[in-house]
Amino acid sequence: MARSNDLVAQMLDEFADLLAISAGDPFKVRAYEKAARAVEGYHVEVERLDEHELDAIPSVGSHIARKIAEFLRTGTVDELDGLRSRVPAGLRTLLAVPGLGPKRARQAYDELGVTSLSELLDALHDQRLRHLRGWGAKSEENLAKAIHEAQTGGGRIPLGVALGLAEDLLEDLSSVDHVSKAAYAGSLRRMRDTIGDVDLLVASDHPEPVMQAFTELPLVGRVVAQGPTKSSVVTTKGVQVDLRVINPSVWGAALMYFTGSKAHNIRLRYLAERAGLKLSEYGLFEAGTGRLLVSQTEEDVYGRLGLPWVPPTIREDTGEIEAAVAGQLPQLVELRDIRGDLHTHTNLTDGVAALPEMVAAAKRHGYRYYAITDHAPLLYMQRMTADKALEQRRQIRQLERQTGMVLLHGSELNIQPDGTLDWDDDFLAGFDIAVASVHSAFRQSRQAMTARLVRAVENPFVNVLGHPTGRTIGHRRAIDADWDAVFRAAACAGAALEINSFPDRLDLSDELVRRARHAGVKFAISTDAHAVPHLDYMRFGVATAQRGWVGPAEVINTWPLDKLRRFLAKRRPARRRTG
DNA sequence: GCCGTTTTCGGCCCGACTGTTTTCAGTCG
Numbered sequence: 201m202a203r204s205n206d207l208v209a210q211m212l213d214e215f216a217d218l219l220a221i222s223a224g225d226p227f228k229v230r231a232y233e234k235a236a237r238a239v240e241g242y243h244v245e246v247e248r249l250d251e252h253e254l255d256a257i258p259s260v261g262s263h264i265a266r267k268i269a270e271f272l273r274t275g276t277v278d279e280l281d282g283l284r285s286r287v288p289a290g291l292r293t294l295l296a297v298p299g300l301g302p303k304r305a306r307q308a309y310d311e312l313g314v315t316s317l318s319e320l321l322d323a324l325h326d327q328r329l330r331h332l333r334g335w336g337a338k339s340e341e342n343l344a345k346a347i348h349e350a351q352t353g354g355g356r357i358p359l360g361v362a363l364g365l366a367e368d369l370l371e372d373l374s375s376v377d378h379v380s381k382a383a384y385a386g387s388l389r390r391m392r393d394t395i396g397d398v399d400l401l402v403a404s405d406h407p408e409p410v411m412q413a414f415t416e417l418p419l420v421g422r423v424v425a426q427g428p429t430k431s432s433v434v435t436t437k438g439v440q441v442d443l444r445v446i447n448p449s450v451w452g453a454a455l456m457y458f459t460g461s462k463a464h465n466i467r468l469r470y471l472a473e474r475a476g477l478k479l480s481e482y483g484l485f486e487a488g489t490g491r492l493l494v495s496q497t498e499e500d501v502y503g504r505l506g507l508p509w510v511p512p513t514i515r516e517d518t519g520e521i522e523a524a525v526a527g528q529l530p531q532l533v534e535l536r537d538i539r540g541d542l543h544t545h546t547n548l549t550d551g552v553a554a555l556p557e558m559v560a561a562a563k564r565h566g567y568r569y570y571a572i573t574d575h576a577p578l579l580y581m582q583r584m585t586a587d588k589a590l591e592q593r594r595q596i597r598q599l600e601r602q603t604g605m606v607l608l609h610g611s612e613l614n615i616q617p618d619g620t621l622d623w624d625d626d627f628l629a630g631f632d633i634a635v636a637s638v639h640s641a642f643r644q645s646r647q648a649m650t651a652r653l654v655r656a657v658e659n660p661f662v663n664v665l666g667h668p669t670g671r672t673i674g675h676r677r678a679i680d681a682d683w684d685a686v687f688r689a690a691a692c693a694g695a696a697l698e699i700n701s702f703p704d705r706l707d708l709s710d711e712l713v714r715r716a717r718h719a720g721v722k723f724a725i726s727t728d729a730h731a732v733p734h735l736d737y738m739r740f741g742v743a744t745a746q747r748g749w750v751g752p753a754e755v756i757n758t759w760p761l762d763k764l765r766r767f768l769a770k771r772r773p774a775r776r777r778t779g
Numbered sequence: 780g781c782c783g784t785t786t787t788c789g790g791c792c793c794g795a796c797t798g799t800t801t802t803c804a805g806t807c808g
Contacts, residue, residue, distance in 0.1 A: 227791055231780035261781050299797095301806050334805075338798060550792095550808095581792040581808065639808065640795065 204247035204272065205239050211271050211280065212236035212264070217292050218283040220302035234259045239268070241552035241731025243561070247272050258547070290316040298346045298675060307332055321347065349677065356394035357439055358673050359740060360703025363388060365439060366398050369419065373443075376413040378406035380448045385458035389512045391743035393706045394673060397440035401458050407445035414443050450482050452497035457481035463517035464510075471505055471521070479505075513746035532746040533725070535739050537758040540569035543612065543635050543666060543698060543726035544735070548592055549575040549582040551730040555595055561732040563605050569761050572596060573610035573635050576622035586627060593630070606761055608632035608768075612666055617641040617648070619655025621662070628661040633768050635698065635726075637666030642679050649681040657686065657695040660771045664724045665690060667700040667707040674704070683712055687719035694771045696722040696756050699748075701741025702734070713748025722767070723755050 216232035219225075238259040239246055246254060246268060254265035267277045294305040294317065308314040311332055312323050323329050324347075330340050366384040373382045379402055383389070386399030404410050407428050414431055415423045421436040432442045446454040457465060458481070465479075472479040478487045483495030484504050494500035499509045507524040511532055514520045523529050545551035546558055553561075555572065562570040574592065575582040593609045600607045610633035613621045621628070621636060628634060636656045644652065657665055668686070669678035690697055697716050700707045705728070708716060713723070725741040727734050745755065752758040756767055 225780080228780050230791080234781080259781070263780060299806070303805055334799060334803090336799060342797085579792095579808075580794050583792065643796090 204245050205242055208246050208268050208271060209236040209240035211277065212239065212268075214292070215267075215277075215280055215283070217295055217302070218280070218287050221287050221291055221295075221306050222283065223302075223306065231259075231261075232264070235264045237731075238552050241733060243553065243557060243732045258552070288315040293317060294320060297343070298349075299342055300346070304334075307334075317347070356396050356674075358703050359388070359391060359393055359395060359706065359743075360737070362395035362398055362439070365419070365435065365437075365441075366400065369398070369400060369417065369441065372417050372419075373400070373402055373410070373414060376410055378404045379410055380404060381451055383455060385455060386460060389459045390461065390515055391513050391740070391747060393709060393744065397442060399458050400441060400443045401455055402443060402445045403448040403451050403454075404445050405448065410445050411443070446481070450495040452499070452501050453479075453483040453495040454481045456498050456501055459512050459515060461516050464515040464521070467517050467521045468505065471507075471525075475505070477505070511746060513743055514749060516747075530749050531751045533742060533750050533752045533755050533758060535742045537752040537755070538567075538725060538738060538742065539759070539761075540567045540571070540606075540757050540764075541565075541727050541729065541735060541738065542571045542608070542610070542633060542664060542724045542757050543573050543700070544571065544729045545574050545612075546572060546592075548588060549579075549584055553732050555592065556599060557732060558729070558735075559599050559603060559605060559607065561735055563603060565735055565738075567605070569606040569608060569764070571608035571610045571633050573612045573633065576611050576613045578614040578616065578622045579639055586623070590630075610634055612637055613662070614639050615652060615656040617644060617652060619652040619659075621656065621659060625661065629772060631661075633663050634661050635664040635666040635724075636662045638670050638679060642670055642676070644679070646680045646682060649679055650685050653681055653686045654689040657690040658693045660693075662695050663768050663771075664696045664698050664726070666698045666726075667702075667705050667728065668697055669707050669709070669712065671707055671709070672704050673706065678707075678709075683715060684719065687716045687721050690716075691719045691721040694722075694767070696724045696767075699723050699725045699741045699745050699750075701725060701727045701737040701739075701744070703737060703740050706740060706744045708744075708748075710744050710747035713745060713750060717748060717750060717754065723750055724757055725755055726757070 212232050213236045216229050219232065220229045238257055242257055251265050251269040254260055254268050255262055271277050288309060291305055291309055294300055295302060308320065308323065308329065312328055314320050314323050324340055324344050327340065329335050330337050366388055370382045370384065373379055381403035383401050384399065385401045388395050388398055402410055411426060411428065411431050415426050415433060419435045420433045422434045424432040424434060429445050432440060434440050444458060469479045472484060476487050478485045484493045484501050485491060486493060494504045502509050508529055510520055510524055510529065541562060544558060546555045547553060559570060575584055577584045589611065596607045596609045610631050613634055613636040615621060615636050615638050656662055671678040697708055699713060723745060725745055727737045729735045756764055
């Protein structure tokens with residue numbers, strides 16, 4: 201089930217949204233948002249805390265602590281119910297439209313009675329919004345575009361959400377009688393960045409009770425179809441989940457079939473056909489006699505086709521079959537290869553955990569080294585200063601001595617529209633590592649953006665280009681640049697490209713990763729963690745790297761420390777003594 | 780609503796960008 205911290209954070213976010221729509225005190229709105237982030241990232245499950253302990257969470261005071269306690273006790277909060285009754289249901293969903301905030305959502309409701317996305321689309325269609333104060337034709341046009349983009353995102357859900365849901369469901373299913381194996385398949389197992397519906401596979405000799413249990417799970421909102429071996433449901437949150445129950449003896453063939461991709465399966469069946477065989481979800485058979493040859497494990501089936509087992513993350517028919525036939529499947533980077541995280545934040549800027557907590561968590565992950573890369577001054581809202589950075593460096597050195605862990609003091613710099621960065625060279629030279637990222641002016645022309653990124657990666661102090669395209673999945677599209685030119689420049693200048701593991705970023709994307717490889721760039725797979733639980737996102741970044749066919753040698757944070765240090769240092773001019 | 784070695788009251792993330800406004804409001808990061 202969902203972590204209690206996430207449920208509480210959702211509750212507080214709803215509080216903040218409804219207050220904002222009700223034109224409440226903006227500082228109060230922010231207080232709820234801040235508390236939501238603090239709870240979400242808090243290292244202890246809030247359901248285990250009493251009101252006094254809740255109050256001790258930074259950014260949670262006595263009032264919010266009381267509301268959290270009420271929520272955990274009763275499942276709701278009186279004051280929130282009151283707010284809900286005063287704000288039309290549906291109005292809140294409009295805040296998810298990029299570019300539409302609480303003020304304008306409220307205005308559309310007050311003056312046009314708009315309470316839902318479909319009513320907003322009607323109003324757009326009738327050109328009624330442009331007559332409201334502060335609106336015009338251009339705002340209508342931008343809004344229509346934003347809605348269109350969000351919708352053609354296609355109802356797909358981010359990998360991280362789908363995986364969490366699948367794991368919750370599998371945990372429930374595994375405890376059902378007669379279930380011998382349970383796994384997720386489909387695009388989720390291939391770790392695509394977004395997932396259409398969740399495919400689950402269960403091995404059992406008694407399918408009916410398993411199906412019955414599945415359709416009665418608490419997460420199920422609606423049963424779309426229910427049969428003895430296949431059922432489809434829609435969860436309470438609107439995600440479609442398909443379950444297939446198969447005999448344990450055909451596990452391997454079924455898992456292959458339901459993992460896909462469709463294109464990969466078609467190629468395999470073609471290979472089988474040419475060898476006088478027939479491949480289906482029930483196994484690999486002799487075409488003439490129909491005799492079953494293999495079906496139990498994926499390795500068995502691939503093996504009988506004359507192929508090594510193909511990792512699910514590359515089963516897209518983009519060359520993996522040919523490589524497998526030739527015995528040249530790439531060695532892919534694995535989570536266990538990762539020796540450290542090179543992009544993380546603390547509460548010195550917009551993280552929610554203090555430096556010692558993050559370092560302790562990194563140590564629990566078994567990392568050999570760990571970089572702290574808080575934001576730099578040009579992201580004004582973070583109020584970073586040189587003094588703060590130096591004080592943090594002092595603390596880091598002290599923590600290194602205390603924990604015996606190798607800590608790299610870094611910074612996440614801001615790439616300005618002209619490609620320049622925060623701080624001067626002397627100050628930059630004091631950092632162990634610098635990640636440079638675009639945080640503003642996302643809509644420059646391709647030419648300007650390319651020049652901007654190239655200038656940034658060519659800066660001798662820049663080691664990693666952070667979340668290179670700036671996309672947030674389902675929300676903001678990638679910036680426009682000549683990526684091949686950027687990749688060439690990065691490879692030439694010795695700057696690594698980040699594969700940001702945050703599930704709504706996954707940036708670079710698998711496709712761009714593959715292109716970047718061809719330019720010979722190195723990668724840094726990092727979490728961009730803003731809280732302790734975010735460190736677990738590493739697996740999403742690793743999966744994205746795998747989808748891009750990346751091997752461990754190409755990933756700088758699989759390297760031993762001395763090799764990593766040489767990579768980080770080699771581009772820098774000899775450091776001038778600054779006294 | 781949260782928070783505090785300048786404050787228990789009075790601040791609170793600050794600037795860019797966009798489109799609308801004839802001087803600024805809303806949204807975003």
